[in-house]
Amino acid sequence: MRTKILVSKDSIYFICLFLFVLIESLQKIYFFAQNEMVAVLSSIISLFVGITLTVICLTGKYSVRTFFLLIFIGSLLFIGYINSKMSAYLIGFLFLVSGTNVDIRSILKTIRYAISISIIISVFLYFIGLSDIGIARRGYNGWGFVHPNVAGQVFMLVILLWIAEHYLTLNLFRINTILIIGELFIFLLTGSRTVLITMTTLVALLPLFRKIFVKNSDNLVVKISELINPISLMLTFATAKFLYYVPFFQRLDSLMVNRIFLNSFALEKFGIRLFGQNSDLKTEGTVYNSLRNVYWNAGITVDSTYMTSLLTMGLIPTLIWTVAYVLMMKRVAKTKNYIFFTIALVLCFESFMETGMLTIYNNFAFFFLTAEIINTSNKKEAELINEQNTKSN
Numbered sequence: 100m101r102t103k104i105l106v107s108k109d110s111i112y113f114i115c116l117f118l119f120v121l122i123e124s125l126q127k128i129y130f131f132a133q134n135e136m137v138a139v140l141s142s143i144i145s146l147f148v149g150i151t152l153t154v155i156c157l158t159g160k161y162s163v164r165t166f167f168l169l170i171f172i173g174s175l176l177f178i179g180y181i182n183s184k185m186s187a188y189l190i191g192f193l194f195l196v197s198g199t200n201v202d203i204r205s206i207l208k209t210i211r212y213a214i215s216i217s218i219i220i221s222v223f224l225y226f227i228g229l230s231d232i233g234i235a236r237r238g239y240n241g242w243g244f245v246h247p248n249v250a251g252q253v254f255m256l257v258i259l260l261w262i263a264e265h266y267l268t269l270n271l272f273r274i275n276t277i278l279i280i281g282e283l284f285i286f287l288l289t290g291s292r293t294v295l296i297t298m299t300t301l302v303a304l305l306p307l308f309r310k311i312f313v314k315n316s317d318n319l320v321v322k323i324s325e326l327i328n329p330i331s332l333m334l335t336f337a338t339a340k341f342l343y344y345v346p347f348f349q350r351l352d353s354l355m356v357n358r359i360f361l362n363s364f365a366l367e368k369f370g371i372r373l374f375g376q377n378s379d380l381k382t383e384g385t386v387y388n389s390l391r392n393v394y395w396n397a398g399i400t401v402d403s404t405y406m407t408s409l410l411t412m413g414l415i416p417t418l419i420w421t422v423a424y425v426l427m428m429k430r431v432a433k434t435k436n437y438i439f440f441t442i443a444l445v446l447c448f449e450s451f452m453e454t455g456m457l458t459i460y461n462n463f464a465f466f467f468l469t470a471e472i473i474n475t476s477n478k479k480e481a482e483l484i485n486e487q488n489t490k491s492n
Contacts, residue, residue: 108155109201115148116194116209120460124217127253129245130230145186152193159199169196172419175374179416183375188416191459195423195469203470204264210460211260214253221250239290251291252455255281255298259442260463266438267473271309274438278302293452301445308437308444321432324440327447328424332417335405335451339363342390349390358452360388362406375413404450404457412457427468434474439467 122141131137161169176189198206221243224230230243244250258281262274282298285291311320323330338348339362352359365380381400387393401407408417424443431439443464450456459465 108158109205111151112155112197112201113205113209115151116198116206116460117213118144119148119190120210120213121216123458123460124214124253125220127244127249128217128221128224128230129232129241129243130224132245145190149186149190149193152190152197155197156193159196175419176416179374179413181374182372182377182413183411184377185375185411185457187457187459188412188420191420191465194459195465198466199469200471203466203472204266206466206470207260207264207463210463211257211264214257214260214460218253218257239288242288247289248291248293248453249455251285251289251294252449252453252461254285254289255291255294255449256461256463258298259301259446263439263442263463266436269438271305274305275302293449296452297445297449300448301441304441304444305437308441312432312435312437312440317432321440324444325425325428325432327428327444329421331447331451332405332409332421335362335403336366336409339366339406352390355452357388357391358402360390361401362403365401365406365410369410371409372413373415375411375416378411380407380410402452402454404454404462407454408457423465423468427465431467431472434472436472436474439464439472443467 122137122144125131126137126141156169173189173192176192180186180189221230223243225240225243232241232245239247241247242250244253258277262269262277278298278301282295282302285298286295308321308324311318338345338351338359342348342352342359342363348359364382364386368382369376369378369380379400401410405417408420412420424447428440428443431443446456446462446464450462456462
């Protein structure tokens with residue numbers, strides 16, 4: 100008698116998501132970042148994931164209009180991938196389409212497990228002396244990762260993922276307690292000021308949006324907040340383009356530790372193309388900052404996800420991703436989920452200050468666009484579903 104093993108589409112999806120996040124996260128570990136075999140393995144897994152997700156997408160049921168719209172968007176992102184050799188937006192698009200109506204909590208849990216495993220491996224390799232970058236900027240180390248800021252970002256993502264995953268059972272007091280303890284712990288370990296700013300902003304904004312959504316989610320504050328991604332994108336471009344002409348931008352650059360200058364220098368050097376370019380945006384040799392009368396002898400790179408997207412991914416793929424973020428924010432606002440909405444908001448702030456948010460699992464708010472989300476405006480329904488899920492687990 101033969102035994103048949105049936106694997107559901109969702110199971111295949113979660114396997115792809117776990118493998119992709121794990122291999123991408125491992126490349127942030129100093130020990131693996133130096134190993135070319137890991138890069139080759141990452142390419143193989145990314146190809147496998149891309150093909151598998153494409154098959155899942157093609158076997159889905161769509162209206163004629165939706166089908167051709169998805170083909171059109173996918174084609175534009177594929178052209179961007181050919182030009183830039185960066186698959187972040189194309190892979191992200193495949194994850195969103197194939198993950199339509201998949202339970203958001205299961206998606207977040209899968210991402211959290213994969214990142215957590217990478218943290219365990221990184222810290223273990225650090226303590227046995229195989230993955231130590233030494234004392235980095237401001238006297239902090241990376242705990243096995245390639246930089247303290249990378250370690251801080253990874254630690255923060257695990258906390259935010261856990262909070263988003265348990266959005267039906269957490270009250271505001273518990274959320275802010277976890278965030279405050281978490282941000283202080285991460286800052287003491289890594290010295291990451293961007294993580295401190297991002298998590299502190301989240302603590303401050305959560306009560307505000309909770310109050311707004313309880314009263315009326317269809318107001319001016321929410322409408323403006325829904326546009327946070329394009330606003331941040333335009334602000335990034337404007338500050339870089341007109342840095343030398345606007346004194347306020349120069350003061351802002353000083354507060355942001357020369358991040359705007361880095362954007363301005365890269366914008367001038369590399370330029371923006373419609374479908375991107377194959378460049379790591381690194382500049383070797385001496386770079387002169389006339390605003391500060393400072394020479395950098397070790398070369399520089401870009402410290403902004405928005406500018407990185409414009410310069411490497413290209414204008415059209417960046418605009419597609421920006422529109423997707425706006426649609427996601429509008430969808431979350433309709434569900435009155437103030438936790439998701441505020442997390443998505445502050446992840447845009449993190450993108451403004453740091454790179455690394457191009458990949459969909461880092462900016463996991465994109466999954467709110469297509470995944471199954473319980474409408475928290477119907478409290479009784481949410482409580483009933485949560486009770487059923489608790490019993491089944």
